[in-house]
Every structure is written in C-alpha cells, then in structure tokens.
Amino acid sequence: xxxxxxxxxxPDGSEVKNIPGTNTPFKLHLYKEAIGKAYQGITLFISTFQxxxxxxxxxxxxxxxxxxxxxxxxHSPHYESDTLIWDVPDEASTPNAxxxxxxxxxxxxxxxxxxxxxxxxxxxENRHGQQKCYTNYTRLYAPIIIESDSEVSDDSRxxxxxxxxxxLTSADIVSNxxxxxxxxxxxxxNINRADVWDGAIRGFxxxxxxxxxDMLVKFTDDEGTTEDAVDTGGPKREFLTLLMDCxxxxxxxxxxxxxxxxxxxxxxxREDEYFLAGQMIAVSIVHGGPGPxxxxxxxxxxxxxxxxxxxxxxDITDETMKAxxxxxxxxxxxxxxxxxxxxxxSLLQTAGCFDYPQSVEGKENIVKDFIQWYIxxxxxxxxxxxxxxLSTLDVIHALEQHPSVFRPYMCYNVEKLTPExxxxxxxxxxxxxxxxxxxxxxxxxxxxxDYLLDTGEQETGISLQDILMFATGLDSLPxxxxxxxxxxxFERTSKFPIASTCANxxxxxxxxxxxxxxxxxxxxxxxxxxxxxH
Numbered sequence: 001x002x003x004x005x006x007x008x009x010x011p012d013g014s015e016v017k018n019i020p021g022t023n024t025p026f027k028l029h030l031y032k033e034a035i036g037k038a039y040q041g042i043t044l045f046i047s048t049f050q051x052x053x054x055x056x057x058x059x060x061x062x063x064x065x066x067x068x069x070x071x072x073x074x075h076s077p078h079y080e081s082d083t084l085i086w087d088v089p090d091e092a093s094t095p096n097a098x099x100x101x102x103x104x105x106x107x108x109x110x111x112x113x114x115x116x117x118x119x120x121x122x123x124x125e126n127r128h129g130q131q132k133c134y135t136n137y138t139r140l141y142a143p144i145i146i147e148s149d150s151e152v153s154d155d156s157r158x159x160x161x162x163x164x165x166x167x168l169t170s171a172d173i174v175s176n177x178x179x180x181x182x183x184x185x186x187x188x189x190n191i192n193r194a195d196v197w198d199g200a201i202r203g204f205x206x207x208x209x210x211x212x213x214d215m216l217v218k219f220t221d222d223e224g225t226t227e228d229a230v231d232t233g234g235p236k237r238e239f240l241t242l243l244m245d246c247x248x249x250x251x252x253x254x255x256x257x258x259x260x261x262x263x264x265x266x267x268x269x270r271e272d273e274y275f276l277a278g279q280m281i282a283v284s285i286v287h288g289g290p291g292p293x294x295x296x297x298x299x300x301x302x303x304x305x306x307x308x309x310x311x312x313x314x315d316i317t318d319e320t321m322k323a324x325x326x327x328x329x330x331x332x333x334x335x336x337x338x339x340x341x342x343x344x345x346s347l348l349q350t351a352g353c354f355d356y357p358q359s360v361e362g363k364e365n366i367v368k369d370f371i372q373w374y375i376x377x378x379x380x381x382x383x384x385x386x387x388x389x390l391s392t393l394d395v396i397h398a399l400e401q402h403p404s405v406f407r408p409y410m411c412y413n414v415e416k417l418t419p420e421x422x423x424x425x426x427x428x429x430x431x432x433x434x435x436x437x438x439x440x441x442x443x444x445x446x447x448x449x450d451y452l453l454d455t456g457e458q459e460t461g462i463s464l465q466d467i468l469m470f471a472t473g474l475d476s477l478p479x480x481x482x483x484x485x486x487x488x489x490f491e492r493t494s495k496f497p498i499a500s501t502c503a504n505x506x507x508x509x510x511x512x513x514x515x516x517x518x519x520x521x522x523x524x525x526x527x528x529x530x531x532x533x534h
Contacts, residue, residue: 007052009045015052016044170405170479173398177286178480180393185213189239192220196242197250204276204283211283211392215239233288233483234501237473240289243280248294252277252382254317258412259296261315261375262382274382278389281410286393288480291409300411302376303387303396304403311371321347321374329367334360341366351378409479417464417476419452425468425477426506428488441490444508447517448488454518461522470525473501496524 008016016026019034031042187210189203203209217235247253252273254263268274281292298311313329316322324344331337337360341348348354353369355362376383390396399406408415428445431437454460455467465475472486482504491498491507497520498507509524511517 005049006046007049009047011043011045168402168405170409171481173402173405174285174480177393177395177398180212181214182212183214186216187213189215189217190220191217191239197246200243204280215287234473236287237289238501240284241474244284244290244292247277247280247292255296255315258294259315260294261296261299262379262386264379264382274385275389278386279392282390282392282395285395285479288478288483290474290476290478293409294412295410297411298375300407304400306403309372309376310368311375315371316374325367325370328363331360331363337363406479417468419456422464422468423449423452426486426488440510444490444510447514448508450514451518451521460518462525466525470528471499471501471506472504496520
C-alpha cells in the first residue's frame with residue numbers, strides 16, 4: 001500500500017467518526033448495538049487521506065453523486081447474512097458514495113437493512129442535501145475486517161470484552177478455532193502413563209509435529225506393549241487431561257498449587273519449555289481437552305492485557321522477600337515505614353520500587369509494585385515465550401477477546417462439578433415408550449441420578465470427576481463441546497458398568513437394587529485406571 005495517512009470509511013463511503021445517524025463518537029460495541037444484528041465480523045474500508053480530501057465536497061452534489069452502489073458477491077469470504085461489501089473496483093471504475101448527514105437517527109448502515117442475505121444484489125440508496133460527499137472513489141483498498149468483540153480503544157476494551165461473554169460461550173469460540181484442524185492428517189503420540197511428560201515432550205518436539213493436524217494417541221502399558229485401543233477421541237482426551245495435571249508441577253511454574261505463575265529457569269529457557277507449555281495448553285483447548293485450571297489470576301490478567309494485575313503477599317514463595325513485605329505492610333507510622341525502606345533498600349532497589357512515600361498509606365503501592373515485579377516483570381522473558389506458545393491456533397487472541405469466558409478453564413475455579421451439571425452432560429438412550437425394557441431402564445435411570453447425588457455428597461467411594469473421567473477421558477468440563485455427545489446406555493450382560501471414552505458412553509448395569517447398583521458402579525470405576533480397561 002502507499003504511504004499514509006489513511007482514513008477509515010463505512011461501506012457507504014462516509015468517514016468513520018461517529019455512530020451513523022448520531023453525534024456519538026465511534027466505538028465498536030456502540031456500532032454493534034446500532035446495527036442490532038448478530039454477526040461475526042464488520043466490514044470497513046480504507047482510503048488514503050489525500051484521496052479522501054481531494055474528493056470531499058462542500059455540500060453541492062450532482063445527482064450522479066447521490067447514489068451509493070453496494071454489491072454482494074458470491075465469492076466473498078465474509079458472512080453474507082451479516083454484511084455486504086463492495087466489489088473491489090478496477091482502475092477505471094470509480095463508484096460513488098453519498099454522505100449520511102440526513103439519515104434518520106434510528107438508521108445504521110443503509111445496506112444492512114436491505115435484503116442482507118441475497119447474493120448478487122445491488123442496493124442503491126439516494127442521498128440528498130449532503131454536507132459531505134465522497135465522489136470519485138478512486139482508491140479503494142482491501143476491506144478491514146474487525147473480528148467480533150475486538151478492542152477499539154483501551155478505555156472501551158474491558159467493556160467490549162465483558163459484553164462478549166453475554167453472547168458467546170467457550171464452546172462457540174473453540175468451535176471456531178477448531179476449524180483449523182486438518183482431520184485427514186495426524187500427529188502421533190506414544191504415551192506411557194507412568195511418565196506422561198516424557199512422551200509429551202517427544203511428541204511435541206517431533207520435526208513432523210503440526211498443531212493443526214489431528215492427534216493420534218497410543219498408550220503403552222508398564223511392559224511397553226501397545227494397547228489395542230485405537231484413538232477415536234478417548235485416548236486423546238485422557239492424554240490431554242493427564243498432561244494438564246503434569247504441567248502444573250513443572251519447573252517453569254512457581255507459587256501456590258492453585259495460583260501458579262511463571263518463574264525463570266535457565267535450563268528451561270534453553271529447552272524453550274515456556275513456549276512448549278503455552279503450546280500444550282493451546283493445543284489442549286482446541287483439540288477438545290481441558291484447560292490448565294491452575295494459572296494465577298495475576299498472570300492471566302497480564303496475558304490477556306488487563307490492567308488489574310494485583311496479587312497478594314501470599315503469592316511470594318521466597319520467605320525472605322515475603323517477610324520483608326509483611327513488615328512493610330504492617331508499618332504503623334511514616335517514620336517506621338522509612339526505617340523499613342532503609343532496611344530493605346537493596347531488595348526494593350532490585351525490584352525498582354525503592355522510594356520514600358509521603359504518607360504511611362504509600363506502603364500499599366510499594367507492596368503492590370514489588371509483587372508485580374516478583375510475578376511478572378522479573379519473569380518477562382518467560383511470560384513472553386509462554387504467550388508465544390499460547391498463540392498456537394490463535395488461542396491467545398481468543399483469551400484476549402474473551403477473558404472472562406476462558407478464566408474458569410485457565411485459572412483455579414472454586415466451582416466444581418455438581419450432580420446437576422454432570423447429569424445434564426449425559427443423554428439417556430431409552431427403549432420404546434411403553435415397552436418392558438423402557439420400564440426397567442427408567443428404574444436404573446433413577447438409580448443413576450441418586451448415585452450422582454450421593455457421589456456429590458461424598459457418600460460413595462469415588463468423585464464426580466472420576467465418573468466423568470471414566471466415561472470421557474476428562475476430569476472436568478472442557479471449554480469445547482463434547483464430541484460426540486455423552487450418552488447413557490444400559491448393559492444387560494455385565495454386572496459392572498462399561499465405558500467407551502471414544503464414544504463418551506457409559507453402559508449402566510441392570511442391578512436389582514440401588515445398593516447393588518452403587519457397589520457395582522464404585523467397583524467398576526475404581527478398577528478402570530486407564531483407557532481400554534473395564
């Protein structure tokens with residue numbers, strides 16, 4: 001493109017300054033509200049500022065300049081039900097566009113309200129009495145596509161991000177990300193449950209590995225023989241679950257078990273383990289696995305570009321530093337605070353927060369700045385490489401645009417599985433209404449629901465996570481949807497439950513009493529430690 005500056009334009013040729021038909025300055029979320037339609041993207045155009053000025057009229061316009069030609073093409077990559085775009089004109093073509101100054105206040109873009117889904121439709125809007133017009137549109141470049149929920153400014157960023165959580169779920173977002181996965185190609189992983197990390201490292205570092213390829217996971221038993229199971233989803237989900245659990249304890253992380261943050265390790269940096277960890281998390285999310293669920297809120301906020309990155313003294317693992325911060329935060333007078341500043345001068349200077357405050361309340365900023373240095377700034381290289389890894393399959397962009405949606409899957413979440421949420425996951429496959437089989441199946445279905453309630457109240461030998469792991473290979477609800485839909489069927493030949501993690505299915509035993517059913521479920525699940533074992 002030519003050198004700027006440039007002007008951003010609506011598809012009717014008017015400059016992007018205010019929300020169409022109003023005096024309100026343009027902001028993305030307000031523009032979306034003005035259009036009033038659900039869509040995935042916005043189409044805007046860009047012109048050189050010189051061309052825009054050269055073709056700007058003062059108010060008088062001929063009839064030739066009073067029409068906006070807008071055409072939808074069948075080969076457009078954009079959602080035709082959402083937006084209509086101009087064909088890019090050739091050098092000889094100069095489409096005209098009029099101003100929107102006389103547009104009624106309740107109108108947004110004129111072409112969006114006119115047969116938006118039809119292909120090959122030409123839409124004309126007459127514009128009279130314009131204060132500004134944009135004629136002889138000589139230089140029309142490629143449209144700028146603003147993805148839904150992108151930020152338009154620092155001030156509106158958080159508002160737009162929080163707004164998106166009311167519209168999109170994590171499953172919607174991950175479903176879009178997973179379109180990049182090539183199902184006809186696969187990357188192989190040979191995993192031993194006794195050392196998941198070693199097998200994962202080999203697989204992710206293999207020269208032929210491609211995160212866009214589907215994953216084929218083969219588990220080996222302790223003797224090293226390959227299990228007969230073929231990965232149609234179950235082994236992959238189990239592997240990703242075990243990998244996220246294993247990742248928590250790696251040397252690149254520090255801090256409390258449920259609030260882990262990155263810490264610099266020279267050996268890990270040489271092996272580029274920070275990038276690898278980020279890539280593993282991104283791959284797990286997009287390929288149907290769980291999120292890590294152990295990152296600290298402070299680290300997550302920093303990764304997603306938030307400004308509220310406050311931590312607590314309890315996050316500091318170095319006992320000497322923690323003791324110093326506790327003393328500073330407990331200072332009762334300004335003289336005492338200044339004395340403590342002198343006492344810990346070298347420590348505070350290292351962190352870049354040595355300063356004599358003018359009041360005792362200044363101790364709060366000293367502690368806050370030190371915690372930010374300890375968790376974020378001193379580990380900036382580690383954080384950056386971790387973020388680079390998360391950019392795999394565009395996951396980091398999804399986190400930035402929808403931070404609150406993904407927070408429960410990235411950070412520690414107090415809310416755990418409930419009997420109600422687990423019951424909603426599984427769909428019972430019942431026999432024909434009125435049949436004897438249906439009567440027996442509904443009886444067992446009642447046992448199943450009571451079993452979930454008892455498990456939630458810890459009255460059985462297992463947990464709700466064990467049940468989900470037994471059936472799907474996941475111990476928590478993933479950010480993506482379950483593929484296929486988990487189901488309950490009924491087993492008449494075995495007294496114990498049988499699971500197929502590939503099909504996300506549990507076969508419930510047809511027990512004669514609830515106690516027999518509960519004992520059979522406990523025994524069956526407790527004795528199925530891995531995929532392919534019943």
